[in-house]
Amino acid sequence: MAIEQVPLVDFRVHETVRVRFNEIDGQNIVFNAHYLVYADIGVTEYFRAVGEGQPGPYFHQYGTDIREVHCEIDYHAPARLDELITIAARISRFGRDNFTLHCGVFRGEERLTDIEISYAHIDLDSGGATALPGSFIAEVRRFEKRMPVQA
Numbered sequence: 001m002a003i004e005q006v007p008l009v010d011f012r013v014h015e016t017v018r019v020r021f022n023e024i025d026g027q028n029i030v031f032n033a034h035y036l037v038y039a040d041i042g043v044t045e046y047f048r049a050v051g052e053g054q055p056g057p058y059f060h061q062y063g064t065d066i067r068e069v070h071c072e073i074d075y076h077a078p079a080r081l082d083e084l085i086t087i088a089a090r091i092s093r094f095g096r097d098n099f100t101l102h103c104g105v106f107r108g109e110e111r112l113t114d115i116e117i118s119y120a121h122i123d124l125d126s127g128g129a130t131a132l133p134g135s136f137i138a139e140v141r142r143f144e145k146r147m148p149v150q151a
Contacts, residue, residue: 011088042089
């Protein structure tokens with residue numbers, strides 16, 4: 001299933017990086033696995049932008065944490081050595097005990113990649129799924145331009 005192609009302007013978090021030599025492959029384009037590194041940058045910058053810093057310490061105050069449980073990537077066009085690309089991030093969906101973060105990678109306005117990462121919210125003691133803190137959902141809703149879908 002294709003990831004919704006949200007316009008760049010609808011992402012609140014934008015981080016610009018330059019494609020480095022170690023990120024390209026024999027075809028002189030970014031090797032596919034590096035897009036997950038870009039998504040990780042998007043996740044970090046998203047939590048920093050909402051004022052939480054890293055996700056771990058935020059959730060640890062509730063005795064919980066998050067774990068990546070699913071990832072999808074749609075490739076649209078390649079990034080190349082030395083290009084400036086923008087990693088854009090937004091939370092696109094909330095479940096009772098999970099959420100999905102959507103990262104788009106752009107060159108200017110051109111969409112290169114869409115990545116969705118689903119995170120389970122877990123109790124640190126039991127390892128089982130537990131409801132997301134209402135304060136987290138409220139904070140994200142105040143922050144986002146486009147409201148996340150509530151499942």
